[in-house]
Amino acid sequence: MSWIDSIKEFVPYNEQERKDKEVILKCINIFDDILKRDNEIIHITSSGFVINKDKNKVLMVHHNIFNAWSLPGGHADGEENLLGVAISEIKEETGVKNISPITNKIVSLDMLSPFGHFRKGKYVSSHLHVSVVYLFQADENEQVIIKPDENSAVKWIPMNEIDIYSSESHMKKIYNKIICKIEDFYDA
Structure with missing residues (x-):
């Protein structure tokens, strides 16, 4: 399935995702370079919500640029x-290294607006991210490593403590939305 079809087939969970999907599809039609960060207005990022086998922890990184706990992705x-x-x-x-997709479908689709920041000594203006998130599972006992140029910590965080770790209110909403989707997925 093409990346565009995966976005078209995404089933919104709430009004925010419905509206974001609508805007994202419009942007895909406007920008032929939306997959590249050379597009300084809007581009696509892809992340993983990685849960442990007990489905009670999520793997997160402490992102250097934003000084916040976040999902691994890029x-x-x-x-x-x-x-x-x-x-x-x-x-x-x-x-x-040993991660498995729980589903090949997008689990969360969001429009995010990173603030202007410095990256590798260059200023990056505020812009939009089309944030695509997939759901994975991994063994929490597998060794983790820090990637010093991108993050300062890697940790399995209990899902019921994400609000304690996350300092970004807009991301807390997204994480909690994904947790609700996971609960619905496993209850179905």
Whole structure:
């Protein structure tokens, strides 16, 4: 399935995702370079919500630029396989190698607006991220590593403590939405 089809087939969970999906599809039609961060207005990122086998912890990294706990993930940088991007970023940012997608479908689709910041000595203006998140499972006993140029910590965080660790109110809403979806997925 193409990356565009995976977004088109995404079933919104709430009004925020419905509206974000609508805007994202419009942007895909406007920008032919939306997969590349060279597009300084809007581009796609792909992340992983990685849970342990007991389904009570999530693997997170402490992001250097934003000084916040977040999901491992990164820019598509032209890659059309967004699930593959998420897998590569999880492995690169956490050191965890044995991860399995729970589903190949997008679990969360959001429009995010990172503030302007410095990256590798260059200023990056505020812009929009089309945030695509996939759901994975991994063994919490597998060794994790820090990627010093991107994060300062890697940790399995109890899902019921994400609000304690996360300092970004807009991201807390997204994490809690994903947790509700996971609960619905396993209760079904």
